[in-house]
Amino acid sequence: GQNIDQPTEMTATEGAIVQINCTYQTSGFNGLFWYQQHAGEAPTFLSYNVLDGLEEKGRFSSFLSRSKGYSYLLLKELQMKDSASYLCAVRASGGSYIPTFGRGTSLIVHP
Amino acid sequence: DADVTQTPRNRITKTGKRIMLECSQTKGHDRMYWYRQDPGLGLRLIYYSFDVKDINKGEISDGYSVSRQAQAKFSLSLESAIPNQTALYFCATSDTGTSGVGTDTQYFGPGTRLTVL
Numbered sequence: 001g002q003n004i005d006q007p008t009e010m011t012a013t014e015g016a017i018v019q020i021n022c023t024y025q026t027s028g029f030n031g032l033f034w035y036q037q038h039a040g041e042a043p044t045f046l047s048y049n050v051l052d053g054l055e056e057k058g059r060f061s062s063f064l065s066r067s068k069g070y071s072y073l074l075l076k077e078l079q080m081k082d083s084a085s086y087l088c089a090v091r092a093s094g095g096s097y098i099p100t101f102g103r104g105t106s107l108i109v110h111p
Numbered sequence: 112d113a114d115v116t117q118t119p120r121n122r123i124t125k126t127g128k129r130i131m132l133e134c135s136q137t138k139g140h141d142r143m144y145w146y147r148q149d150p151g152l153g154l155r156l157i158y159y160s161f162d163v164k165d166i167n168k169g170e171i172s173d174g175y176s177v178s179r180q181a182q183a184k185f186s187l188s189l190e191s192a193i194p195n196q197t198a199l200y201f202c203a204t205s206d207t208g209t210s211g212v213g214t215d216t217q218y219f220g221p222g223t224r225l226t227v228l
Contacts, residue, residue, distance in 0.1 A: 008151075033216070042115075042201060042219035043154070087153065096159065096167065097215065098144070103153040 002026040004102035006088050011108045012078055020073045020105045022088030030093040034062050034073045037085045037104065046073070046086075075107075083109045114138045115220035117202050123226045130189040132223050134202030142205045143185040144217065145169075145177060147198040154201065160185055192227045199224050 003025040012018040022032070031050040035043035047055055049064035049071060061074040075082055085106050089099035115136045124130055134143065145157040156169030158177040166177055174196060176188045189196055202220040 031215075035217075040199075040222075042221050043217075044219070045216045048216065089154075091215070098156060098159060098169075099215075099217070100156075101154040103151060 002090055002092060002100045004088055004090055004100060006086075006102045006105045008103070009106045009108070011110065012075075014078055014080060014109055014111050016078050017074065017076050018078060018107065020075070020086050020088075020107065022071045022073075022102060024069050024071075024088070024090045024102075026069075026090055026092045028093035029066055029069075029090070030097065031091040031099070032062075032064055032071050033087075033089040033091070033099055034071075035087040035089065035101075037087060039084070043087055078109050080109055080111070083107060115202060115204055115218055117200075117220040117223050119223060120221065121224045123228065124192055125228050126193055128192050128227075130192050130225065132187045132200055132202075132225070134185045134187070134220055136183050136202075136204045136218075136220075138204050138206070138218060139182075140204035140206045140218070141182065142207065142215070143179065144203040144205070145175075145185065145187045146201045146203065147171070147196075148201060148222075149198050157187065189225075189227075192225075194227045197225060197227045 005023045034046040037043040047062035054063045059076045064071045085104040087104045088102040091099040144159045146154045160179040200223045203217040205215045205217045
């Protein structure tokens with residue numbers, strides 16, 4: 001099985017930078033996803049990492065260290081609309097290849 | 112128009128009733144999934160299907176059944192609803208891509224909020 005851990009809640013200030021961490025334990029790693037989910041809405045894809053390093057997409061970046069079982073999502077120049085839950089999902093090799101989701105981190109951005 | 116649609120969007124029912132939630136997609140994806148989301152528990156996989164003839168149980172399939180009537184349609188049934196099935200239900204699709212496994216990014220429908228009294 002897999003064990004995925006994320007902080008339950010974080011708060012940050014508009015314009016600031018925030019880092020949301022995700023640690024995981026899995027037997028055979030085959031990719032890590034980050035999704036954004038606004039309250040009452042569908043999750044939407046943000047990023048995918050399968051190799052070590054940083055992937056940058058505009059204000060959002062995602063980092064992966066496979067040896068440490070660790071990823072983070074970095075959000076820069078925070079905006080009020082970034083208030084949402086951020087879901088980390090890990091895919092294991094073998095079997096169905098379907099990602100398992102963590103419980104999500106609720107980010108509150110205040111003025 | 113939305114690529115992944117779910118009907119109904121909201122449903123209130125009583126214990127013991129049979130309920131069907133429907134999902135349709137126009138993305139042309141082979142893979143379809145049903146998840147439920149409960150506060151503090153994240154998304155949990157109920158059933159998934161990799162093509163029309165393929166049905167697989169997920170993490171929490173007890174009390175649920177599914178039907179993949181066509182590539183574009185995947186329905187979830189609760190044969191006899193119970194209050195602890197009150198949750199937000201999401202359908203999702205993904206594409207294996209050209210490499211077989213590929214990125215397999217999932218695209219979610221808008222969700223169905225089900226309340227069982």
